[in-house]
Amino acid sequence: MSKHPLSEEQFRAQIDRNREESIRRANHRTAQTTYASGLICKPKSPFELFGIEVHKGWWPLVEPIYKRIQELNAAGANIEITQIKEKFGALRFYTHNTPAGIDAMIKKAQEQSIHICEDCGAPAERVIGNYKWIYTLCPSCLKKRGITIVETPEEADARRRRKQARPESESSEKTGKRNNNN
Ligand SMILES: [Zn+2]
Numbered sequence: 001m002s003k004h005p006l007s008e009e010q011f012r013a014q015i016d017r018n019r020e021e022s023i024r025r026a027n028h029r030t031a032q033t034t035y036a037s038g039l040i041c042k043p044k045s046p047f048e049l050f051g052i053e054v055h056k057g058w059w060p061l062v063e064p065i066y067k068r069i070q071e072l073n074a075a076g077a078n079i080e081i082t083q084i085k086e087k088f089g090a091l092r093f094y095t096h097n098t099p100a101g102i103d104a105m106i107k108k109a110q111e112q113s114i115h116i117c118e119d120c121g122a123p124a125e126r127v128i129g130n131y132k133w134i135y136t137l138c139p140s141c142l143k144k145r146g147i148t149i150v151e152t153p154e155e156a157d158a159r160r161r162r163k164q165a166r167p168e169s170e171s172s173e174k175t176g177k178r179n180n181n182n
Contacts, residue, residue, distance in 0.1 A: 005130050010146035014131065024050075046083040047094075053085040057121035057141075061091055061109040069095070069102060089126040089134035089153075090114050117141050126153050 006014065031043035046053070052062060062084055069079045080096040091113035093106045117124035119141040126136045129147040142149065151159070 005148040006146055013146075018131075045080070046085070047081045051084075053083070054091060055118045057117045057119050058086075058091055058113055060121065061113055061116070062093065065093060065102065065105045065109060068105065072099065072102070086118060089118075089136040119144070127151075128153060128156055 028043070028046065028049075031040070034040050035043050052059070054062065066081070069077075069081065073079055077099065078097050079099070079102060081094070082096060083092065083094040085092050091110050093109065095102065095106070098106075114126050114136050115123060116136065117138040118136050120138060122138040122141075124136050124138040124141075126134055127142070127147075127149045128151050129135050129142070129149060132150070134153060135142065135145075135147060137145065137147070
């Protein structure tokens, strides 16, 4: 059996982080269900509750969008930020009543985020770490967080495609997209 990649302390920290996230989401779901039943007032959005849920390296991506929304709202728009978080190693910036200009800014920032370390802002690429979480972190920040790289998302895709490929279709390996449904 291979040696555990994390120290016990790092492992506990990771479990705690996952557990807190589950509790947070469960509480939010409960609030929304209760709201739907008409018993309480509108629940707060994740943004109202938790603010910016990404680390400092991505704040320069978030800030110009945030400022532009403030400007537009000051001029009479009604744009609501509902959540700013990380998902699959990328920035997610969720809004309501979003004009096209803001939508384009968000799309661009989300695309840029997968090449920027979420912790320090250095150039970085997405990796899959232990426990199959996807991170966009530079090598030094991965080390600081105690994350061991399992593979890159591209390697994971290639592995999945190899697994899905049936023996008789192996000869068409180079044809790119194939229909694997039956
Ligand atoms: Zn970094």
